[in-house]
Amino acid sequence: MTSPATATGPRSAVPSGAGSAPDDAALVVNGLVKRYQGRAVVDGLSLTARRGEITAVLGPNGAGKTTTIECCEGLRVPDAGTVHVLGRDRRSGAAALRTRVGVMLQDGGLPSGARALEVLRHVAAMYAAPRDVGELVDRLGLATFARTSVRRLSGGQRQRLALACAVVGRPELVFLDEPSAGLDPQARRAVWDLVRELRSDGVAVVLTTHLMDEAESLADVVHVVDHGKVIASGTVDALLVSAPCAGTETTVRFTAPPDFDTAALTAWLTAHGVADATVTAGRRTLEDVFLDLTGRQLR
Numbered sequence: 148m149t150s151p152a153t154a155t156g157p158r159s160a161v162p163s164g165a166g167s168a169p170d171d172a173a174l175v176v177n178g179l180v181k182r183y184q185g186r187a188v189v190d191g192l193s194l195t196a197r198r199g200e201i202t203a204v205l206g207p208n209g210a211g212k213t214t215t216i217e218c219c220e221g222l223r224v225p226d227a228g229t230v231h232v233l234g235r236d237r238r239s240g241a242a243a244l245r246t247r248v249g250v251m252l253q254d255g256g257l258p259s260g261a262r263a264l265e266v267l268r269h270v271a272a273m274y275a276a277p278r279d280v281g282e283l284v285d286r287l288g289l290a291t292f293a294r295t296s297v298r299r300l301s302g303g304q305r306q307r308l309a310l311a312c313a314v315v316g317r318p319e320l321v322f323l324d325e326p327s328a329g330l331d332p333q334a335r336r337a338v339w340d341l342v343r344e345l346r347s348d349g350v351a352v353v354l355t356t357h358l359m360d361e362a363e364s365l366a367d368v369v370h371v372v373d374h375g376k377v378i379a380s381g382t383v384d385a386l387l388v389s390a391p392c393a394g395t396e397t398t399v400r401f402t403a404p405p406d407f408d409t410a411a412l413t414a415w416l417t418a419h420g421v422a423d424a425t426v427t428a429g430r431r432t433l434e435d436v437f438l439d440l441t442g443r444q445l446r
């Protein structure tokens with residue numbers, strides 16, 4: 148088992164146990180256990196998520212991420228351990244937490260017969276001070292399918308609607324289960340912008356993802372889960388430094404001016420003891436090309 152990564156600084160690795168929960172903790176999970184047919188799929192898992200931070204839960208298929216998140220959302224009853232949400236016990240405080248926590252489920256969880264905009268308006272009406280529905284429609288590109296029934300939405304359209312429903316009530320803590328899975332690059336960027344804005348507004352965002360670039364771009368703190376346990380926690384930087392390293396190759400990307408002298412850089416690297424230095428200029432990512440070709444408009 149890998150030791151949790153440790154680092155210092157405001158967005159450093161956090162202790163995972165409830166006993167050492169920080170004052171601004173929005174979610175504290177301690178010793179969580181969930182069994183199916185006698186098998187512990189969550190096996191003594193502990194983690195913390197703070198207000199004003201994006202916390203990513205990563206792990207291979209079947210690691211226990213969704214089960215953990217569903218216990219935190221109150222959708223599953225743990226067999227052991229504790230879950231505290233916004234300072235309240237998840238189970239006894241469920242009624243008080245209903246309007247303070249936003250949830251985006253992996254399968255959407257939306258009524259299939261209703262039209263997209265009706266669903267969002269209906270959810271917004273459940274809150275005393277919801278976000279502006281029109282603004283959410285614009286920024287998540289929902290207008291083109293506003294009158295389409297949920298059952299006829301594409302996977303990506305349903306994802307965006309589910310995200311809008313999760314945040315329309317101005318939650319203090321929001322759970323996003325694979326928020327950009329299956330989204331095109333334009334929609335993914337819109338989702339990322341919204342998630343970052345939630346963080347700046349002081350919301351605690353807890354997300355699961357299989358997209359490592361998503362975790363690297365968004366997460367302040369990462370918890371890596373395997374076999375129902377957290378096997379490493381920390382900032383992306385702390386994990387990159389502390390995690391076991393299989394190789395020594397390092398890639399550095401930067402935007403250079405048109406007349407940049409790559410030969411001089413190669414010579415400098417060689418002079419500083421870097422063997423086999425390769426400097427490749429002008430390479431863009433496939434995503435850059437895709438966005439240039441297809442535009443940045445949501446559709």
Ligand SMILES: Nc1ncnc2c1ncn2[C@@H]1O[C@H](COP(=O)(O)OP(=O)(O)OP(=O)(O)O)[C@@H](O)[C@H]1O
Pocket residue numbers: 183184188206207208209210211212213214215
């Ligand atoms: N209702 C259930 N009954 C029995 N087993 C279940 C049930 N729900 C989940 N499991 C099992 O629990 C384990 C963990 O599942 P979970 O969905 O939490 O994993 P995950 O980390 O979210 O995986 P993925 O990345 O594939 O979404 C899996 O082996 C799964 O088959």
